[in-house]
Amino acid sequence: MAPVIVYSEEESWGKQLLTAAKGLGDPVLFTFNRNVAEKLSGMYTRTYYVKTDSFDPVAISGALRDVVNKESATILLFPCTNKGRMIAGLTSGALGFEAITDAVSVVKTGEGLEVEKLTFGGNAMAKVKAGDKASVCIVSGSYKETEEAGSTGELVEIEAKAGSVEVEYSPRKMEGVDPTKADVVVGAGRGVKKKEDLEMIKELASLLGGAWSVTRPLAADYGWADSWIGISGLVISPKLYIAIGISGQPHHTMGVRGAKIIVAINNDESAPIFEEADYGVIGDLYKVVPVLIKKLKERKQQ
Amino acid sequence: MRVLVAVKLTYDINQLKFEKDGTPLLDACPRVMGEADKCALEEAVKLKDAGKAEEVTVLTIGSSKEHQRILKDAYAMGATKAVMVKVDDPDSLSALSVARIISSYAEKTGPYDLILLGSGAGDTHSSVVGPMVASLLGVPLLANADRVSVENGSVTIVSTLEDGQYKFTSKMPAVVTVTSEANEPRIPTIRDILRSKKKPIDETTPEELGAHVSKINIESIIKYEVPRKRVKIDATDNVEEAVEKLIKALEEEGVI
Known part of the structure; x- marks a missing residue:
């Protein structure tokens, strides 16, 4: 079987993309996270671990390109995240591969890859033929994580060539749980009027043992948080997502499509978020959320 | 310094409607210069205003009246040159083809110190064209800039990614992609708009640039429920x- 190269710096992505890769060929992992390399090397046929001190996309893409050439691979899979898109674009440009993003399924046919992908802010689904040399960025939640170890893959350590970009990194300051790893996420939108009102969002999140976050305007325009949920920010796939006072702009909802259950609380019955929700609570968030908190506390005491 | 900005005419997806059978009504959907592309242009014009850039060339791919309109808008914002790479159906070009056109133009008319693009188009939002252009030109990529600063031949950006904030610095030439958080693009004055109407638009084609292009084979596209x-x-x-x-x-x- 021809090798399919998976790029991942996270365990969960490595397991999701492994499921996708298994349907296309022989899965080979490329990662610069030692932890991920060690944890997943037993699941992949081969694992390349790149030693690097910083995330310089050009240097990492250069190392990936060398691996693609060494493996003579023609299919590359990436997470559909900001970083994944960057590395996919750089690597594809250098190799002359096409790059397809926002994919939800990839199938190999006699005429090359056939990809189903979201477009127009997730409002439409397109079926495209991607040829036989392509990078595909896959949306979180499209494939289930592979759990069982399947192979006794070898672990190859390589060095990245020094890049020409200086990188300074400051980890995301996180109050509480990381939304990308939480089972429950509570999101606040513009319906939340004051920064102080985020307290009830945080309280609800902590009652459910989950994380909280906001939409882009609350983070980028008002500065109430360091990160936001959406296609340009955090892409999440919790079991439960509660969208509070969020209208449902496509760039936000694209970031939560992977959630198993979505609850929306909004007083505008025509808000697009209700189209994206399993349970749509029509009502004033300032009345609904306090009651929800009260009832959940009662439930906890029972 | 010389700056090249690539902009796309994008569908305003918030106004996209669908036929009963799920076909998108693209002809009825308003089209605008990509939100992030406009911010990329604003960064370029700011460099011109600060006396750091002499030349701001704006390129778009397409041949319609609306493509002309966004180039005139770019002039009104302060671009010094506008170029249309004529392709009849630019939306059917693959991302790699778009990147090849931009990089061929940059090679043919360059060198440019800085090539700016939006971090993602408002409609397709693949975010891969900027990185591809950097690869094709063999220059550093600084992507997803929420802030851009240019000092002494170097460019520094601040970028918010999944796991935190990154500050990337490199020597120019470089490719920088700019998010819609980077700035509030200026609104041109009536005088600038009237002046822009008389400014010339250069035309070229992928063939003239020697860019190999291919169409992406879209089998179907329907409303996603x-x-x-x-x-x-x-x-x-x-x-x-x-x-x-x-x-x-x-x-x-x-x-x-």
């Missing part, structure tokens, strides 16, 4: 009852 339950719970009158209903439903789903 998210598979959700869409159960409505009315909490306008009886909040207590509505919340109880919600909690019960979430318990049955096994998510709380």
Whole structure:
């Protein structure tokens, strides 16, 4: 079987993309996270671990390109995240591969890859033929994580060539749980009027043992948080997502499509978020959320 | 310094409607210069205003009146040169083809110190064209800039990615992609708009640039209905009852 190269710096992505890769060929992992390399090397046929001190996309893409050439691979899979898109674009440009993003399924046919992908802010689904040399960025939640170890893959350590970009990194300051790893996420939108009102969002999140976050305007325009949920920010796939006072702009909802259950609380019955929700609570968030908190506390005491 | 900005005419997806059978009504959907592309242009014009850039060339791919319109808009914002790479159906070009056109133009008319693009188009939002252009030109990529600063032949950006904030610095030439958080693009004055109407638009083609292009083979494109339950719970009158209903439903789903 021809090798399919998976790029991942996270365990969960490595397991999701492994499921996708298994349907296309022989899965080979490329990662610069030692932890991920060690944890997943037993699941992949081969694992390349790149030693690097910083995330310089050009240097990492250069190392990936060398691996693609060494493996003579023609299919590359990436997470559909900001970083994944960057590395996919750089690597594809250098190799002359096409790059397809926002994919939800990839199938190999006699005429090359056939990809189903979201477009127009997730409002439409397109079926495209991607040829036989392509990078595909896959949306979180499209494939289930592979759990069982399947192979006794070898672990190859390589060095990245020094890049020409200086990188300074400051980890995301996180109050509480990381939304990308939480089972429950509570999101606040513009319906939340004051920064102080985020307290009830945080309280609800902590009652459910989950994380909280906001939409882009609350983070980028008002500065109430360091990160936001959406296609340009955090892409999440919790079991439960509660969208509070969020209208449902496509760039936000694209970031939560992977959630198993979505609850929306909004007083505008025509808000697009209700189209994206399993349970749509029509009502004033300032009345609904306090009651929800009260009832959940009662439930906890029972 | 010389700056090249690539902009795309994008569908305003917030106004996109669909036929009953799910076909997108693209002809009826308004088209605008990509939001992030406009911010990329604003960064370039700011460099011109600061006396750091002498030349701001704006390029778009397409041949319609609307493509001309966004180039005139770019002039009104302060671009010094506008170029249209004529392609009849630019939306069918693959990302790699778009990147090849931009990089061929940059090679043919360069060198440019800085090539700016939006971090993602407003409609397709693939975010891969900027990185591809950097690869094709063999220059550093600084992507997803929420802030850009240019000093002494170097460019520094601040970028918010999944796991935190990154500050990337490199010597120019470089490719920088700019998010819509980077700035508030200027609104041109009436005088600038009137002046822009008389300015010339250069034309070229992928063939003239020697860019090999291919179409992306789209088999179908239809409205996507998210598979959700869409159960409505009315909490306008009886909040207590509505919340109880919600909690019960979430318990049955096994998510709380």
